[in-house]
Amino acid sequence: AQKVTQAQTEISVVEKEDVTLDCVYETRDTTYYLFWYKQPPSGELVFLIRRNSFDEQNEISGRYSWNFQKSTSSFNFTITASQVVDSAVYFCALSEEGSGGSNYKLTFGKGTLLTVNP
Amino acid sequence: AAGVIQSPRHLIKEKRETATLKCYPIPRHDTVYWYQQGPGQDPQFLISFYEKMQSDKGSIPDRFSAQQFSDYHSELNMSSLELGDSALYFCASSFTSGRWGTGELFFGEGSRLTVL
Numbered sequence: 001a002q003k004v005t006q007a008q009t010e011i012s013v014v015e016k017e018d019v020t021l022d023c024v025y026e027t028r029d030t031t032y033y034l035f036w037y038k039q040p041p042s043g044e045l046v047f048l049i050r051r052n053s054f055d056e057q058n059e060i061s062g063r064y065s066w067n068f069q070k071s072t073s074s075f076n077f078t079i080t081a082s083q084v085v086d087s088a089v090y091f092c093a094l095s096e097e098g099s100g101g102s103n104y105k106l107t108f109g110k111g112t113l114l115t116v117n118p
Numbered sequence: 119a120a121g122v123i124q125s126p127r128h129l130i131k132e133k134r135e136t137a138t139l140k141c142y143p144i145p146r147h148d149t150v151y152w153y154q155q156g157p158g159q160d161p162q163f164l165i166s167f168y169e170k171m172q173s174d175k176g177s178i179p180d181r182f183s184a185q186q187f188s189d190y191h192s193e194l195n196m197s198s199l200e201l202g203d204s205a206l207y208f209c210a211s212s213f214t215s216g217r218w219g220t221g222e223l224f225f226g227e228g229s230r231l232t233v234l
């Protein structure tokens with residue numbers, strides 16, 4: 001069974017600090033996708049990044065960066081110079097192929113609540 | 119760009135009543151998913167449809183049913199509502215081309231159901 005573990009349930013930082021959100025996953029699939037979603041207090045799920053299992057290159061997008069390490073089954077997310085607007089719940093997710101064979105579904109971690117204080 | 123549209127955004131029902139949620143996927147997306155997120159929980163997969171046929175089923179109660187129509191919109195029907203059904207219900211859509219497609223689910227803004 002697929003599993004995603006986000007060990008940090010809550011993190012609190014002061015504005016401009018860097019913060020890393022951890023994600024560890026388990027899967028027996030050789031082909032899979034990893035995702036990060038942001039859920040602000042308003043409730044919508046905002047897509048941040050998708051990474052497939054064959055691409056271990058780290059990625060940077062503005063203040064966001066992701067470190068994918070297949071050897072440790074981790075896909076960590078770092079926010080540099082955090083801002084109050086970054087306050088949200090962040091979910092790491094893993095896709096697995098659905099039983100239908102032609103689609104897939106996401107397994108989410110429990111989420112990390114990030115609070116950035118001014 | 120068009121996104122996934124869900125309606126209604128908020129719904130309040132009494133116990134034992136019935137509720138219907140609607141989802142309009144992004145045009146040309148062939149797969150629709152329903153997720154349920156309880157308070158303080160992570161989203162849980164309920165059911166999915168590929169090309170209007172049910173393709174996978176998760177932890178969906180027997181009191182719930184769903185279908186995808188010819189225009190690709192989907193409806194989630196929930197009967198005999200219980201207090202525990204109070205949650206945020208997300209619909210997502212994706213384009214599945216071949217085995218893996220784009221590997222991305224696009225989520226709607228969610229429908230918040232409150233059962234009193």
